[in-house]
Amino acid sequence: MSTVLSFPTAKIRSVLDGYDKVLQKAMPLKAAHKRDLPYAVADLSRMLTNERGGMRANYWATPRSLSAYLRFFLPWNLYRLSWLLPQLHIPLKNGDTVLDLGSGPLTFVQALWLSRPDLRNKDLTFICTDVAKKPMEHGRRIFEAMAGVEPGKGPWKIKLVRETLEKSLRNSYGKMALVTGANVLNELSASRGQTMEDRFYELAYNMASACKEDGSILFVEPGTRLGGKIIGLTRAGLLEEGYLPQAPCPHEVECPMLDRNATGWCHFNMTADHAPMWLRDLTQRARMNRKNVSLSFLLASKAHPEYAENVRVLSDPVIIPGRKQKARYACSHKGIALLHEAENFESGSLVDVEWQDNPRKDAKTGALEVFPKRR
Template identity: 45%
Template structure:
C-alpha cells in the first residue's frame, strides 16, 4: 500500500522525524530473494509445501494463546519450523528492517586494535542480526564478531546458514564472524565482553514466568547486567511485539534501567517517569507501520488466511549514562526553544473539537495533538503549547499543537 499524501508531507517536514523510513532498495531485493535462501537451508517436500498455510495458522494460534509459555518447543517439529521460517521470520524482518535505520546506533571504528562485538540474546534463527545486516550497510561493512545466545542450538544454526546464503544471493561478502553460544539468558552475560551493540528480540516476554521472583526483580537483574556489560559508547536494543504486554514490558525495563544509570534514547523523548505505566492508563507504548512486504509473503499470508495491513512493535533503546540525549535544537533546528518534543503513540482517532487527534508521550506527560492525522505513528514531533490548553476528557492528556511553521520539503 502506498503512503497517504498527508503522511508523506508530514514525513518530509522539518518539525517531524519519522521513526520508520521508506523501505530500502537493498532490503526489498533481499526479501524478494529470501525464499531461495530458505529453500537452500530447509528444503520443503511437496506435502510440506501444500501443508504450509495450515501449519502457519496452527503455529499462529499456539503463539497467540500460549505466548512465552511454549518454551520454544515448536523448534523440534519440522512442520512448525517451516512455518516459523517462512512466515513469522520474514514478517519480523520486514518490520525490523524498517525500524533499525531510524535508530541512533552509532557505528564504532573496527579493526585489529579496536575489535567490535555485537551480542544477540535469545537469538532464535538470528532474526535481529539478519535485519541489522540487511538494513544497516554501515554495520554490514564492519568485520565484527557476532555472538548469538540461546538455549536451543538448532534455530541459531539455521539462522547462521540463512545469513550466509543471503549474503551469497545478494552478492555481498559476509564480514561478520559468527559465534553461537548455548546458554540461558542471564548466564550469557559471562560470554560477552563490552558489546558495542546488544540486541534482544521477544526476550522480555520470556522473563515473566519464574516462580518466587517478581517481574520487577527480573527486569532489575537484566538492567544491571546490561549496564555492567555494555561498552561505554554502546547501545542495547530490546524489541517486543506491539501488544499491551510488549509495551508494558519495555516500559518496565525502562523504569529499572533508569535506576541502573542507563539512558533511554528511544522511543522516549525524555527521562521522566513513563506516563503510560500509570495503572489507570489503558494505553501502551508501540508504533505501527504499513505492512509493505514482498509479493510472495503477502500471497502466503492471504493463502494462510492471515493477511496483514499493518505491523506494530514496542521497543526500548538504552545507552550508558555518559551518552547524552540529543538536544531539542539538534533534533529540530527550526523549533521554538520553549516547545516540547513528543513521540506519537497512537493511530489517529476522532475527538470532538480536535479533528482526528493522536496521543503522544512528552516530558510533560501524556499529551494529545489535535489535527494530527498526517503525522506517522512513532514519529518524533516538535510541538508548542497552546495559550489555553485543553485536556482530553477521556484520558486526561494535555493538549499540544503540531503545526507546520514552514512548508513541507517536497
C-alpha cells in the same frame, strides 16, 4: 530523530522479495510440505497466541513448526525491523562485539545486515545465544545464503552459544558494544515470589553490566500491550543504571504508559502493504488477516541526548468531536498528550509543539491537549 520508522528502501524490498528463494536454498522444502505450509502456519500461530513462556525450545523441535516459523514469522519480523533499524544510531565500529540474546534463527543479525549496508563491511563479532542451538544453526545458514558468503567467511564473525539469557549476560561482563534481542523479553517470566518489575530491573542491571562504558542496549518486542509494558519496565530499570533512552522516548522521566490508569501502550504501527507478495500470499492462504504490523522498542546508552519541547506520535488518527482534523495520542515529558491537527503525521514522528501554561485535558483519557508548533 524526526521519526523512528522509515519506508524500506528499494534495495531492502528487493532482498525481501527474493527471501523465499533464500529460504528454499538454505532449507529446501518438499512439495508435500509446501502444500501443508499454510496449515502449519495457522497452527503455530494459535500455539504462540495461547501459550507464553517455555515455548522457545519446544516449537523448534518439530520440523513442521520450524518450517512454519522460518517461512512466515521470521520474514514478517525482518519486514518490521527493516522499517526501524535504518533510523537508529547504532555506533558499531571495527573490532566491536554484539551480544544477541534469544537469537532464535538469528533474526536480529539478518535484519541488521539487510537494513544497514553501512555496517556490512565492518569487522564485527556476534555472540548469538539461545537455549536451543538448532534454530541458530538454521539461521546462520539462511544468513549466509542471503549475504552470499561462504560458511565462516566474511567480515562478520558469528558465534553460536547454547545457554540461558542470564548466563550469557554474566559471561559478557563489560565486553559488549551492543546488547540486543528481538522478540525475546516477552517470553520471560518472573521467578516464584518475584514481581515483573523486579524481574526486569534485575535484567536491566545485568544488561548494563555486560556493556562497555560506551555500549548500547537495543530491544525490540511485538507491539502488543505485553510487549509495551516489558519495554517500559526495562527502560525504568536501565534508567536506574544510568542508561538514558536514545529512542523512541522524547524524555528521560518516568514512562507515562506504566501508570496504572494508562489505557494505551508504547508501540508503533506500519502498513503491511509493502511486504513481499509471496509472504502476503502465504498469510492469506493461512487465513490470517494482516493489514498492519507493529513493534515496541528501546535504544538506550549513557550518552546524553538533547531532549526538546516535542512529542512522539504513538497512535493512529482519532476523530475528535467538534474538530475538523483528526488528532493522535503522543508521548511527552509531561505525560500522554493529545496532539491536534495530527492527521498527516505518521506513527513514530517526533513533532515540535507549543505548550500552553495550563493545557486543557482530554475528557476521555486525561491526556494534555497540544498543537504542532507554527512555522
